[in-house]
Amino acid sequence: MSSLTNARITTRSKLQSIIETKAWNYAIIAVILFNSLLLGLNTSSQIKANFGGLLNALDMLCLVIFTIELVLRIFCYRLAFFTNSDKWWNIFDFLIVAISFVAIEYSVLRTLRTLRILRLISSVPAMRVVVDAVLKTIPAMLSISALLSIFYYVYGVLCVEFFAEKFPEWFGTLPRALYTLFQIMTLESWSMGIVRPVMEVYPYAWIVFVSYIVLVGMIALNLIVGVIVNSLNEITQSKNANNDL
CATH class of the missing domain: 1.10.287.70 (Helix Hairpins)
Known part of the structure; x- marks a missing residue:
C-alpha cells in the first residue's frame, strides 16, 4: 500500500514539475491564442460556410487541451488548487472551462466560448499583475x-x-x-x-x-x-x- 502511495506522490511531483515550467505555460498561451484566432475566424460567414466543421473540431480540441491542463493541475495541487495564493486565478480558470462546457450543451450560449480568451489573463504573469493592481485600488x-x-x-x-x-x-x-x-x-x-x-x-x-x-x-x-x-x-x-x- 505504501509503495502505491509513494508511486502516486512521485507521479504527482513529476507532473507538477512539468506544469510549472515556462515551456508548459508558453504552450498553454499558444493554445489560447490559437483558440482566439479560431473564434475570430468563426465570425466570418464565408469562412464559416467553407470550414465550419474544421473550425468547430479545432475549437473542441482546444477545449480538450484546457480541460486536461486543468485536471492535471487539480491532480497535482489537490485541495491546495482552491486554497493556495493563486486560488482566485485557479477558480477563474475552472469557471472558464466549466462555462465552455455549458456553452456546448446549450447552443444559445455558444457565444460564451469567447470567454476562453480571458484565460490569457491568468496565464500571462504581467497581465495578472495589472489585474491585481486594479483590484487592489x-x-x-x-x-x-x-x-x-x-x-x-x-x-x-x-x-x-x-x-x-x-x-x-x-x-x-x-x-x-x-x-x-x-x-x-x-x-x-x-x-x-x-x-x-x-x-x-x-x-x-x-x-x-x-x-x-x-x-x-x-x-x-x-x-x-x-x-x-x-x-x-x-x-x-x-x-x-x-x-x-
Missing part, C-alpha cells in the same frame, strides 16, 4: 468615482438650467445633459460639435464646459490613473522583495 477608485459622480451630477443640473431652452436636444432633460457631458468628458467632438454652437447663443458658456473638463476630464481621471500606477509600483516592489528573500 477598488476602495480608492470608489472614492474617486463618488467624487466624479458629484461633479458630473452638479454640472448636469447646471447645463439643464442654463442651456435647456435653446438646446433641448443636448440639455433638455437631465439624462440628455448627462449623456452630453459624458461625450464632452471623452473629448469626442466636444468643441466644434457642442461647445461652440452653445457659445454662439451663450458667449460665457465656455466657463462651464472648460471648468468641467478640467475638474472631471483631467483631475479626476488622472487621479484614477495615478492610483493604479501607484498600486502597480507597490505590487512590483513587493514581488521583487519576496524574490530577494
Whole structure:
C-alpha cells in the first residue's frame, strides 16, 4: 500500500514539475491564442460556410487541451488548487472551462466560448499583475468615482438650467445633459460639435464646459490613473522583495 502511495506522490511531483515550467505555460498561451484566432475566424460567414466543421473540431480540441491542463493541475495541487495564493486565478480558470462546457450543451450560449480568451489573463504573469493592481485600488477608485459622480451630477443640473431652452436636444432633460457631458468628458467632438454652437447663443458658456473638463476630464481621471500606477509600483516592489528573500 505504501509503495502505491509513494508511486502516486512521485507521479504527482513529476507532473507538477512539468506544469510549472515556462515551456508548459508558453504552450498553454499558444493554445489560447490559437483558440482566439479560431473564434475570430468563426465570425466570418464565408469562412464559416467553407470550414465550419474544421473550425468547430479545432475549437473542441482546444477545449480538450484546457480541460486536461486543468485536471492535471487539480491532480497535482489537490485541495491546495482552491486554497493556495493563486486560488482566485485557479477558480477563474475552472469557471472558464466549466462555462465552455455549458456553452456546448446549450447552443444559445455558444457565444460564451469567447470567454476562453480571458484565460490569457491568468496565464500571462504581467497581465495578472495589472489585474491585481486594479483590484487592489477598488476602495480608492470608489472614492474617486463618488467624487466624479458629484461633479458630473452638479454640472448636469447646471447645463439643464442654463442651456435647456435653446438646446433641448443636448440639455433638455437631465439624462440628455448627462449623456452630453459624458461625450464632452471623452473629448469626442466636444468643441466644434457642442461647445461652440452653445457659445454662439451663450458667449460665457465656455466657463462651464472648460471648468468641467478640467475638474472631471483631467483631475479626476488622472487621479484614477495615478492610483493604479501607484498600486502597480507597490505590487512590483513587493514581488521583487519576496524574490530577494
